[in-house]
Amino acid sequence: KDNPWPLAACGFSIGVATGLTGMGLGALIIAALVLTLGFPMHTAIGTSLASMIFTSLGGIIGYIVNGIGVPGLPAYSIGYINLPIWLCLAATSVPMAQLGARTAHALPAKQLSYLLICIMVYIGLKMLGVF
Known part of the structure; x- marks a missing residue:
């Protein structure tokens, strides 16, 4: 954990x-921190959330810059970012993320791991069209 190169x-x-891909950054970081680097589950989740701030900001800037001037984008878009949709997502996800953090802190690490696995399997099967 003291060597920065595996983290990098x-x-x-x-x-x-x-x-x-735009896929779930959190799930990948949590898996890497727990499975590869041996972090405890709660620490991995907190670290993942903190890192998302910077990674998301980089992605946002990229999608704005690369989408400026692209024809046919929906009204109220800045590049590839649609502001009304972003506002709806932000208004609901911020308070729910706080609730999720409190809930995760209350769960034992083993249950949290199983919950994460179930959610990831469900999303994967849904994307494959299984249901």
């Missing part, structure tokens, strides 16, 4: 993967 390698790989 994880950060590089996860940053590229999420930038290309």
Whole structure:
């Protein structure tokens, strides 16, 4: 945990993967921190959330810059960011993230791991069209 190079390698790989696909940054970081680097589950979740601030900001800037001047985007868009949709997502996700953080803190690490696994499997199956 004291060696920064494994963390940098994880950060590089996860940053590229999420930038290309837009997929769940948190799930990838949590998995890397717990499985590869041996972090406790609660620490991995908190660290993941903190890192999302900077990673998301980089992605936001990229999608704004690359989308400026692109024809056919919805009204009220700045680049590829649609402001009304962003506002709806932010208005609901910020308070729910706080509730989620309190709930996660109350759960034992093992239950939290199982919950994360179930959510990731569900999302994967849903994306594959299983249901």
